[in-house]
Amino acid sequence: xxxxxxxxxxSLLVVDDEPNIRELxxxxxxxxxxxxxxxANGADALAAVAEERPDLVVLDVMLPDISGFAVVRRLREAVxxxxxxxxxxxxxxxxxxGVDDKISGLxxxxxxxxxxxxxxxxxxxxxxxxxxxTGAPTGEGRLVAGDLELDPVGxxxxxxxxxxxxxxxxxxxxxxxxxxxxxxxSKMQILEHVWAYDFGGDLSIVESYISYVRRKxxxxxxxxxxxxxxxxxxxxxxxxxxx
Numbered sequence: 001x002x003x004x005x006x007x008x009x010x011s012l013l014v015v016d017d018e019p020n021i022r023e024l025x026x027x028x029x030x031x032x033x034x035x036x037x038x039x040a041n042g043a044d045a046l047a048a049v050a051e052e053r054p055d056l057v058v059l060d061v062m063l064p065d066i067s068g069f070a071v072v073r074r075l076r077e078a079v080x081x082x083x084x085x086x087x088x089x090x091x092x093x094x095x096x097x098g099v100d101d102k103i104s105g106l107x108x109x110x111x112x113x114x115x116x117x118x119x120x121x122x123x124x125x126x127x128x129x130x131x132x133x134t135g136a137p138t139g140e141g142r143l144v145a146g147d148l149e150l151d152p153v154g155x156x157x158x159x160x161x162x163x164x165x166x167x168x169x170x171x172x173x174x175x176x177x178x179x180x181x182x183x184x185x186s187k188m189q190i191l192e193h194v195w196a197y198d199f200g201g202d203l204s205i206v207e208s209y210i211s212y213v214r215r216k217x218x219x220x221x222x223x224x225x226x227x228x229x230x231x232x233x234x235x236x237x238x239x240x241x242x243x
Contacts (some may be wrong), residue, residue, distance in 0.1 A: 009033035010131055013054040015045040015071070016093065017064050021116075025058065028120050029127075042066035046074060049088065056131060058123075059110075061094040068092055076109040076165050087155050089130045089168045093118070109167040133172055133194065143178040145227055146241040148217065150178055159217055160224060169194060170213050177213075177228065177238040186235040210236055 012034045016022040019040075026036045037052045039045040042063045049057065061068040072090050091112045111130050114123055143150040149158040152175060157164040166174060173194050177185070187203040195205070214228045225241045 009035075010055040011035045011052065012037070012127070013045065013048050013052060013057045013059075014038045015040075015042075015048075015057065015063070015068070016060040017041060017062070018060075021060075021093075025120075025123075029058075029124070032124055034127075040064075042068070042071045045071050049075060054088070056089040056091065056127060058091050058093060058127070061092055068094075072109045076167070087166065087168050087171060091123075091127060091130060111167055111169045129195070130168070133169070143175065143181075145178055145181050145238060146225060148178070148227060150175055157217075164216050166213065166216060170209060170216070173209050174213050174217065174238075177236065181238050181240050184231045184235050184237045189235070 009032075012029055014022055014025045014029065014036055015038070016025065017040050022038050022040065026038045029036050037048050037054060039048050042065045045057070045059065045063075048054070059068040059071060063071070075088055075090070090110045091114060092110045093114055093116060095116045112126050114126060141152075143152070147158075147160045150156075150171075155171060157166055157171065157174065173190065176190065176193050187206040190206045190210075191203060194209075210228065210230075218224070218226045218228055227238050227241070229237050229239055231237055
């Protein structure tokens, strides 16, 4: 692992097995004000997360030991460990541009997905956008809808008293739905609120993330009332259970 000791804008972990890419990314990110730790494989990445507690991970999908997707799954399994790894923002890097690969990355718990070759300016902009939208919310109290609870400060979600593991983007999406409980919000409203940069107007990303959050919050709660509903032709609504 290689690290930088400068005063940071934020602390990043760059994981890529190609030395030229890893060194270029690390140097470029340091130049614009980030603190950077780097790793060349999945095992070192997991060790660096535990040791360095970065604010975001830039993670190559194709690693020599375990895939980037597997690295993120292990991080997301760390619920209740106190490490913060279960909601650590992750930006995937990959040479593959297929829709299935992108969905796999987002489903694994990634927050964004950049295809090689990429523009350094775009990558830096996306990193900053993720950090903006996944930063600790301020001025917001605990949100409750039936047996669903969301703590913005502690970054914790409970359903029926059981913890629900969400990626930072999933967390912000659920917080938005809960803040607007019983009100229908459009896909465009969600896109503009949850994704702070221009996502090209691709509303399918909203549909995918709604599916992920619904699977974790509703499908994962045995016998519980379904809270997230689709309003066809309009958008989505989180409805509080009737008492």
